[in-house]
Amino acid sequence: MSKHAFLIMAHNEYDILNKLLLLLDDERNDIFIHYDKKCKLPPPSIELKYSNIHVFKKVDVGWGEDSQIECEMFLFNEAYKKGPFDYYHLLSGVDLPLKSNDYIHDFFDQNKGKEFVGIMDEQSCFICYKRVCYYYFFVRYERRKWGRFIVWLNKISVKFQKMVGINRNKDVIFKKGANWVSVTQSFVEYILSNREIIKQMFCYTYCADEMFIQTLLYNSGFKDCLYIPKEAGEHNMCVREIDWDRGNPYIWDNGDFEYLKKSNNIFARKFNSGKSEIVDKIYDYIKESNNRRK
Numbered sequence: 145m146s147k148h149a150f151l152i153m154a155h156n157e158y159d160i161l162n163k164l165l166l167l168l169d170d171e172r173n174d175i176f177i178h179y180d181k182k183c184k185l186p187p188p189s190i191e192l193k194y195s196n197i198h199v200f201k202k203v204d205v206g207w208g209e210d211s212q213i214e215c216e217m218f219l220f221n222e223a224y225k226k227g228p229f230d231y232y233h234l235l236s237g238v239d240l241p242l243k244s245n246d247y248i249h250d251f252f253d254q255n256k257g258k259e260f261v262g263i264m265d266e267q268s269c270f271i272c273y274k275r276v277c278y279y280y281f282f283v284r285y286e287r288r289k290w291g292r293f294i295v296w297l298n299k300i301s302v303k304f305q306k307m308v309g310i311n312r313n314k315d316v317i318f319k320k321g322a323n324w325v326s327v328t329q330s331f332v333e334y335i336l337s338n339r340e341i342i343k344q345m346f347c348y349t350y351c352a353d354e355m356f357i358q359t360l361l362y363n364s365g366f367k368d369c370l371y372i373p374k375e376a377g378e379h380n381m382c383v384r385e386i387d388w389d390r391g392n393p394y395i396w397d398n399g400d401f402e403y404l405k406k407s408n409n410i411f412a413r414k415f416n417s418g419k420s421e422i423v424d425k426i427y428d429y430i431k432e433s434n435n436r437r438k
Contacts, residue, residue, distance in 0.1 A: 146249050148173050149229040151219040154237025155180035155205070160415050161237040162190065163427045167434065169195050170245040176223045177237075178215055180205045198222065208283050212353035213346055216323070217339060220332050230256070233326045239413040240426050242385065242404055244433035251383075251410065252326070258371040259331055262321035262378035263358050272320045275350040277311050278302045283350055313345055319358035321378045322386060324413065327357075331366050375408065385412035398422045405429065 150168055154161050154177055161177075168175060171194040181204040190197060200222065203215040216234060223232055231252050241248065263269075281301060282294045327335075335342070338360060345359075346352045361367060373380040385407050387394035395414055396404065398421040404412055415423050 145172055146230040146253055147228070148249065148252070149223040149227065149232045150175045151216075151223055151232060151234045152177045152237055152239075153180075153205070153215055153219070153235070154178065155183055157238050157415075157417055159417055159420075160240070160423055163423060164235070164237065164240055165190060165192060165195075165197070167241050167427065167430050168245070169193055170434075171195070172249055173245065174198070174223070174226060174229070176200070176219055176226075178203065178219055196226075198226070206283070208351045210283075210347050210349055210352060212323070212351075213342065213356055216353060216357075217335070217342070221336055224329075224332055224336060227332075228329045231326050231328060232332050233411075234324050235411060236324065236413055238415050239324070239384075239411050240415055240423070241410065241430055242407050242412050242426070243410050244430060244436075247433070248410055255371060257328060257369055259328060259361060259366055259369045260326035260371045260382045261357060261361055262325070262380075262382035262384075263319050263362065263370070264321050264378045269318060269320045272351075272355065273318055274302075276313055276318055276346065276352050276355060278305045279310070279312070279348045280350040281348055283348075316345070316359065317363060318355055319362045320355045321358045322382050322384060323353045323357065324384055324386075324411070325357055325382050326410070328369075331361065331369075334364065334366065335360060373408075380409060383408075383410040385409045386414075395419060396422050398425070401425045 150173055152175065165175060169192040174196045176198045177200065179201045181201055183201070203211055203218060205211050205215050220232065223229065279301070280298055282298045335357070342356055342360065346356050371381055379386045385404060393414055395416045396412060397419050401422055404426065
């Protein structure tokens with residue numbers, strides 16, 4: 145029997161999170177949840193029937209900061225200590241599965257050894273290189289009271305670094321894609337064995353949570369294990385429905401149900417309680433699929 149670890153980064157939308165957990169509740173799945181340390185509301189009490197669940201509240205996670213990487217590394221490490229697992233799935237608390245637990249396990253069994261990591265085209269990766277070649281010392285303050293001033297300060301700092309010729313990590317081939325991935329035990333072990341290199345390369349970077357896994361994989365032998373689907377696209381590589389064309393990303397709506405139902409991908413993000421009808425439809429549909437096994 146294969147075993148999977150689901151690593152969930154959550155900070156709000158507890159009703160959606162609860163539905164996500166209920167849909168993943170299966171004896172083959174262990175669940176690891178990290179709540180943002182600055183969450184004002186206490187995490188809800190969660191009881192599942194089948195899955196082992198582990199709850200943490202350690203990292204103060206900020207958008208665009210290297211704290212995103214810190215949180216992901218923390219979850220990988222905590223899950224690894226409870227392993228081994230055939231696959232580790234990194235999700236947000238506003239994701240939902242589009243397939244039953246049986247389908248998920250069968251799919252990954254059939255593709256055993258593949259790494260489901262989205263990687264964007266060369267031009268997109270090149271454009272984002274500036275995120276990691278300079279030091280962004282003030283990113284963590286951009287969303288606070290003096291945010292506009294801090295954004296300006298970061299720009300001045302980067303311009304100065306350009307003037308004096310600073311270009312960190314200049315000899316590395318960087319890649320970019322969605323930070324939501326499904327990866328093997330072997331690759332998680334490789335990630336954790338390189339934690340000091342990751343810390344050195346990606347401290348004080350900007351939105352590098354979308355780059356560190358892709359870069360580590362592409363510059364290693366795991367590059368040959370990338371899942372390459374018939375339908376092109378970096379989100380299909382990580383088997384997730386994410387729509388950046390209609391939003392940042394787009395929040396799935398009731399009219400998208402048939403599209404999501406027919407998708408070949410395994411997970412979808414993102415959902416919002418303000419559009420609860422689509423959440424309930426997906427939940428009822430997958431719950432019924434799961435119940436057929438019981």
